[in-house]
Amino acid sequence: QVQLQESGPGLVKPSQTLSLTCTVSGGSISSGSYYWSWIRQPAGKGLEWIGRIYTSGSTNYNPSLKSRVTISVDTSKNQFSLKLSSVTAADTAVYYCARVVPWGGYYYMDVWGKGTTVTVSS
C-alpha cells in the first residue's frame, strides 16, 4: 500500500524559500497514471490546493500561488518536492503531500501524507 511522508524544515524565516520533500513508499512514483500534489492548511482553517506534478515533469499550480511555487519530481528517489519563495507569516501551515487520481480531466486525492508543520517566523 502506497504511503507518503513529508519532510523538511519546520521553521523558515520571512522572505526565504520554504522547501519540502515528499517520499513515496510502497510503490513507484512512476507507476500508473497518478499525479502528485501539495496541499496546505493553516491552523484552524480549511484546505488550500497548492499544485500538482506528473512524473513527466508537467505541472499545474493554484493561480493564487503560481508566481511563488515550484514543484519538481525525482523519480530515481521516488520523491517529489515543493518550493515556495518569498514566504510570509501567511504561509504558516500544515503542508500535506498527496497522490492524485486523474479521471477524465478531473482530479482528486486518494492517498495523503500525515502532514508537516511549517512556521514562518524570524
Place this chain on the structure above:
Amino acid sequence: SYELTQPPSVSVSPGQTARITCSGDALPKQYAYWYQQKPGQAPVLVIYKDSERPSGIPERFSGSSSGTTVTLTISGVQAEDEADYYCQSADSSGTYDVVFGGGTKLTVL
C-alpha cells in the same frame, strides 16, 4: 476565483442522519469529492465522483448531486464520525481545477 460554499457546522444525535451540503455554480458540470478530517489527522477521501465510495469507507456514507448543490449524507451517525468534512471540485473553465469548500464541522451530540 471559484468558491464552494459549505455550512460551517452541522449537529446531529447518534443514530440520526447528517446531511452536509456544498454549493457551487459549476457543480452541474463538475464532479464533487468529499474528505473527512479528524483533529490532528490528514484528510481521508470518503466520496468521489459525486456518489462513489472508496473501498474501506462504511456504507453509511453516501453522496448525491442536484443542480448546483452536492450533498454528503451520513446515515446512522456514530460518535466516530465527528470530524470536519470538505468538499472539492473545480470551476467550469478549468482555471481552478482543484478547489476546496470551507469545511463543515460535524458534531455528534
